[in-house]
Amino acid sequence: MSSSEEKAIKKIALIGTPNCGKTLFFNRLTGLRQKVANYTGVTLDKKIGKYKFNSSIEIIDLPGLYSLAPSSLEAKVTANFLEEEKVDAIFVIAESTDIVKGIFLAMQIQQTNIPCQLFLNMEDELTSRGGKIDIKKLSNQLGIDVYSISALKGWGLKDFFVKLKNSPQDFFVPSKKKIDKKLSPLEVMQKAKKCGEGVVLKKVQSDVFSEKLDGILLHRFWGSLFFILFFIVIFQSIFSWASPLSDLVEVSLEWLKEKWSLLLPESGFVTDLINEGIFSGIVGVAVFLPQILILFFFIALMEFSGYMPRASFVSDKTMEKFGLQGGSFLPLLSSFACAIPGILSTRTIANKKQRLITIFISPFMPCSARLPVYTLVVLAFIPDENYILNLRTWAMIALYLLGALVGFITAAVLKKIWKVKEDYHQDYIQEIPPYRMPTLKSIAIFLWQKIWTFISKTGKIIVVLSIVLWILLSYPKKAVEENGISKSYAGTMGKVIEPVIEPLGFDWRVGIGLVSSLAAREVVISTLAIIYQTEEESDKMIETFKKEMTSATAVSLLVFFMFALQCFSTIAVVKKETMGWKIPIAMFIYMSALAYVSSLIVYQVSRFA
Amino acid sequence: MKETLSNLSIGKKAIIKGFSEYLLENTKLNLLEMGIFEEQVIEKIQEATFSDPCIYSIQGRKVAFRNYLSERIQIEEI
Numbered sequence: 001m002s003s004s005e006e007k008a009i010k011k012i013a014l015i016g017t018p019n020c021g022k023t024l025f026f027n028r029l030t031g032l033r034q035k036v037a038n039y040t041g042v043t044l045d046k047k048i049g050k051y052k053f054n055s056s057i058e059i060i061d062l063p064g065l066y067s068l069a070p071s072s073l074e075a076k077v078t079a080n081f082l083e084e085e086k087v088d089a090i091f092v093i094a095e096s097t098d099i100v101k102g103i104f105l106a107m108q109i110q111q112t113n114i115p116c117q118l119f120l121n122m123e124d125e126l127t128s129r130g131g132k133i134d135i136k137k138l139s140n141q142l143g144i145d146v147y148s149i150s151a152l153k154g155w156g157l158k159d160f161f162v163k164l165k166n167s168p169q170d171f172f173v174p175s176k177k178k179i180d181k182k183l184s185p186l187e188v189m190q191k192a193k194k195c196g197e198g199v200v201l202k203k204v205q206s207d208v209f210s211e212k213l214d215g216i217l218l219h220r221f222w223g224s225l226f227f228i229l230f231f232i233v234i235f236q237s238i239f240s241w242a243s244p245l246s247d248l249v250e251v252s253l254e255w256l257k258e259k260w261s262l263l264l265p266e267s268g269f270v271t272d273l274i275n276e277g278i279f280s281g282i283v284g285v286a287v288f289l290p291q292i293l294i295l296f297f298f299i300a301l302m303e304f305s306g307y308m309p310r311a312s313f314v315s316d317k318t319m320e321k322f323g324l325q326g327g328s329f330l331p332l333l334s335s336f337a338c339a340i341p342g343i344l345s346t347r348t349i350a351n352k353k354q355r356l357i358t359i360f361i362s363p364f365m366p367c368s369a370r371l372p373v374y375t376l377v378v379l380a381f382i383p384d385e386n387y388i389l390n391l392r393t394w395a396m397i398a399l400y401l402l403g404a405l406v407g408f409i410t411a412a413v414l415k416k417i418w419k420v421k422e423d424y425h426q427d428y429i430q431e432i433p434p435y436r437m438p439t440l441k442s443i444a445i446f447l448w449q450k451i452w453t454f455i456s457k458t459g460k461i462i463v464v465l466s467i468v469l470w471i472l473l474s475y476p477k478k479a480v481e482e483n484g485i486s487k488s489y490a491g492t493m494g495k496v497i498e499p500v501i502e503p504l505g506f507d508w509r510v511g512i513g514l515v516s517s518l519a520a521r522e523v524v525i526s527t528l529a530i531i532y533q534t535e536e537e538s539d540k541m542i543e544t545f546k547k548e549m550t551s552a553t554a555v556s557l558l559v560f561f562m563f564a565l566q567c568f569s570t571i572a573v574v575k576k577e578t579m580g581w582k583i584p585i586a587m588f589i590y591m592s593a594l595a596y597v598s599s600l601i602v603y604q605v606s607r608f609a
Numbered sequence: 610m611k612e613t614l615s616n617l618s619i620g621k622k623a624i625i626k627g628f629s630e631y632l633l634e635n636t637k638l639n640l641l642e643m644g645i646f647e648e649q650v651i652e653k654i655q656e657a658t659f660s661d662p663c664i665y666s667i668q669g670r671k672v673a674f675r676n677y678l679s680e681r682i683q684i685e686e687i
Contacts, residue, residue: 066639066642066643067638067641067642069638069642071635071638071639071642097669098668098669098670100644100668101644104642185638185641185642186641186646189641189644189646190646193644193668204669206669214655218655218657218664220656220657220658221658223657223658224658309673313657313662313664313673314657314658316657316661316662316675317657317658317659317661317662320675425675425677425678426632426633426635426636426639426677426678428662428673428674428675428678429636429639429640429643429672429673429674429678430672430673430674431643431670431671431672431673432664432671432672432673433671
């Protein structure tokens, strides 16, 4: 873009408190002409779009915040952004049913002298609850334009859109009234409250529906019960709905592979690279997508309906025992499906140390990638007998609970080591918004943005690592063709580490499996199938396992998989979210050591049992 | 000894009279953003299981925070 074109672009920033409908307003302004980017140095997203009726106007959706005072990461990022980016105008979005918050923000913007307008959103809700505001009086008192709109219903937007399209310069005029920069936040809040109370013509009635629903969902007993049941539904959905969808994705990609193979030479480096290396990587990314989609669907549902802060409220005390907070529950539950989206969803945790602890223990939650290994070993070595439940079911429950328990114990220890001070209690100040019906469009846009972020950021790493693994398992080519996988680079690595893993009951073949599973845990099954020259179908693998392994080795393998951080993708995401290698390296070392020592003890004891 | 918000029962209202010196400045700012500052009327409306955290109503808004914080907010019950 030339400098003259850049100058012609006018920038408008959207600011608003959480739950004010800012995202919906942003979507109305930009349509689908938006993209997600990151602020430098922080894990906050910013959305940028072009105004759909005038592409010379750029709309920037800033993080939701309550004030410009630097009391939160969002406020600091916003203040820096406003200083560096030189926006031409700011639209402040507020809830019509709680205008003081919006007036407070608008007054703080006026202290910066950036031109601004105030949009009182949710006019439909205000009307349904019997409220009325004197918009003209408010506009006169503030000295800025005030609009009453409903981004959901489209009320009040038509004329505004036309004005923004045809006379955008009207929006870039500074306020007629100035607010003294020297006023403290408290003084501004007192002014905002007085102003807000003075323009209410009819007071809004209490939200009867929200109050009745909260009577159940926040009840000391029923609220906790609903919480547990709701999350069981999420948990079960991720496992039962995602699995057939992942299979469908895999089958579809296999079909696609067959078709494009026709365009490639029959064999050769390029063909093998594309089919074995890149394709495996793409499948490795694609099979995660159904789980991520389902998980983020529920996250969107909870965020947009208003249940998310209530879930944090209900679970907070339990989480606090382990140095965590209510906001940690969802990331940890998500990690039962896959640690990657679980770690990504820790961004909602305000306290830095609590967020790091949640990230650190997420891989301890037994993810779905461990399931094939658990299932195979349990079926091969645990007898099919009933003790109220089947012994195999008890074994699976024990594996899940033990992994999670060690994770929580780790959290409690980290709380002491990282000196999570008593002050962290002060970080939990949570507004409980009214319940609102989420729109399908908002959920769809939210899902698309999350999926795209996952594919573009994490997906690249997974594909690269799959290519590296393919090279390790397939080369030196001639040696592998003549003598099998034991002569590959991975085979050599397996033999090199054999003395180290022998005390755990593992030989070089399992060693290759452990090396390959660093890319993705479930890969160990297909790798072992190649090594033992059997087929991946479970009956044949079960028979092979029984033949090639002792029960002591099998139990040792289970324990190793329970604790080891065998997922480069997770390491990559942790590195990105913690902005450095310190935490992922510490996680890898700690979990590897724990896996090693636990396996060692279990194997040595099992041998003689 | 001044009465603190942690002593307030569900359904009761009080006027906020001050904050403990042990509260961080950041915390006071966060509370201010929620409409919680001196001379405001606050009502306790809900307690979680184990009575912590609690939900309060201020200016028609619901806000949740832990008892650690409510023990450091001074009130005068109405």
